[in-house]
Amino acid sequence: MASQAPAATRPPDTEQRIFDAALTVFARKGRDGARLQEIADHAGINRALLHYYFRTKEQLYEAVFEHGCRQFMAGLSQSLRAEEGVEDCLRAFVYGYIDYIYEHQDMARLMLNECLCGGGVLERHLAAATEAREEVPGLLLEDRLRAAIGAGEIREIDLRHTLLTIVSACLFPFVALPTVRLFHSRAVEDFDRFLQERKAHIVDLLLAGLRPTEGVRRGKLA
Amino acid sequence: MASQAPAATRPPDTEQRIFDAALTVFARKGRDGARLQEIADHAGINRALLHYYFRTKEQLYEAVFEHGCRQFMAGLSQSLRAEEGVEDCLRAFVYGYIDYIYEHQDMARLMLNECLCGGGVLERHLAAATEAREEVPGLLLEDRLRAAIGAGEIREIDLRHTLLTIVSACLFPFVALPTVRLFHSRAVEDFDRFLQERKAHIVDLLLAGLRPTEGVRRGKLA
DNA sequence: AGACTGTTAAACGATTTGGATAACGCGAGG
DNA sequence: CCTCGCGTTATCCAAATCGTTTAACAGTCT
Numbered sequence: 001m002a003s004q005a006p007a008a009t010r011p012p013d014t015e016q017r018i019f020d021a022a023l024t025v026f027a028r029k030g031r032d033g034a035r036l037q038e039i040a041d042h043a044g045i046n047r048a049l050l051h052y053y054f055r056t057k058e059q060l061y062e063a064v065f066e067h068g069c070r071q072f073m074a075g076l077s078q079s080l081r082a083e084e085g086v087e088d089c090l091r092a093f094v095y096g097y098i099d100y101i102y103e104h105q106d107m108a109r110l111m112l113n114e115c116l117c118g119g120g121v122l123e124r125h126l127a128a129a130t131e132a133r134e135e136v137p138g139l140l141l142e143d144r145l146r147a148a149i150g151a152g153e154i155r156e157i158d159l160r161h162t163l164l165t166i167v168s169a170c171l172f173p174f175v176a177l178p179t180v181r182l183f184h185s186r187a188v189e190d191f192d193r194f195l196q197e198r199k200a201h202i203v204d205l206l207l208a209g210l211r212p213t214e215g216v217r218r219g220k221l222a
Numbered sequence: 223m224a225s226q227a228p229a230a231t232r233p234p235d236t237e238q239r240i241f242d243a244a245l246t247v248f249a250r251k252g253r254d255g256a257r258l259q260e261i262a263d264h265a266g267i268n269r270a271l272l273h274y275y276f277r278t279k280e281q282l283y284e285a286v287f288e289h290g291c292r293q294f295m296a297g298l299s300q301s302l303r304a305e306e307g308v309e310d311c312l313r314a315f316v317y318g319y320i321d322y323i324y325e326h327q328d329m330a331r332l333m334l335n336e337c338l339c340g341g342g343v344l345e346r347h348l349a350a351a352t353e354a355r356e357e358v359p360g361l362l363l364e365d366r367l368r369a370a371i372g373a374g375e376i377r378e379i380d381l382r383h384t385l386l387t388i389v390s391a392c393l394f395p396f397v398a399l400p401t402v403r404l405f406h407s408r409a410v411e412d413f414d415r416f417l418q419e420r421k422a423h424i425v426d427l428l429l430a431g432l433r434p435t436e437g438v439r440r441g442k443l444a
Numbered sequence: 445a446g447a448c449t450g451t452t453a454a455a456c457g458a459t460t461t462g463g464a465t466a467a468c469g470c471g472a473g474g
Numbered sequence: 475c476c477t478c479g480c481g482t483t484a485t486c487c488a489a490a491t492c493g494t495t496t497a498a499c500a501g502t503c504t
Contacts, residue, residue: 033255117250119400161423172390178341201383209431
């Protein structure tokens, strides 16, 4: 296996280049739509070399997904460092999440692409990751929020849905970028600034939405 | 053109069956990943008949996207009937949005798939729709929210980001369903009930998050 | 009967995939 | 120094598949 003995003669970063190229192409064209030739071109290598490293297209996809998925989840968990207060914790989550997705947009798109065509592979890998007790990014925040509810720092609310809402708000703008661009002209002019605004907005809205209710009925404005 | 004279001899719903089949397959496999054979099988017809109705794969995709997109947007706008109060308006939007997406999941997936591979076609069609002064679903709610800010019914907040957050919270669970299932066991057991919970949660969180601040600093819990 | 429409079967050319082959460059080790 | 192994390229190949075209068939209407 080439991955086990990478530096036999020269140090070939070829495998990594293939990984990156395959990730990009698979993320855009999907498992079936991606062409090996396009991946090879993107990696600047011969098509035969793809078969040298990964015997078949299937194995290449599996490897890219497996490796990428594991690395993605691990890195994401790491980037979401635990903070002291709920507020800082939530802020760190949102900021860390968006920053991380920004650096790994292709992986996010690949996972979503898997979702679109059934999600069999994705489910398998995620299930394996959670079963292996690996850190699942959102669960730490959920635990922290649960504690905050107990302490009366935030109001009682369905945490599963809250977490899903947070992830949605952070992730969706990336995968739906072309649509977002139409209404958010700033997202096309200055994407970085748009993301900064987005982070602040999400945290702002969430903190207000989770603030303990002081005699105010839920689901009512005033 | 077959679409102009559908009932020359028999009333063949073939064209519609092709549309539906193509939508389903394109939504899952993407523009390039979709195979005409799979579409034909899904529609229960011969592969050659696809070319009889739509000359090429390109034209089939374009037709499905064009027609589906227009119908989708129009129907969505209609389902989001205007309410009197801001609160009812927002509730109607969230409930209507989720209900509508539920009935048109394939179209939502197709649009997202377009986003993943660049979004050129999607941008063109959406731009044409907005330019033609057609009703863009979110904009009505945005106007209503703006008025509510003026009336002091909700606090001052970036409406573009708020709207994006709302759409994200409603839409993302559909496209990321396989992932959601892992953490939301109810989404797999009883999807309808999950969606009911989801609607209520989103409205609840939003109303709380938009509630006018009474001397409380923004971005702070207490 | 003739014309027209929806439909199918069969075939064509081009592309894709998986794989094989030979050859080349180059470092490592005998 | 020579040889061997490994990464790499070029080239070719068989099989499958894809998109597309063509010819023929089966109804229906006039």
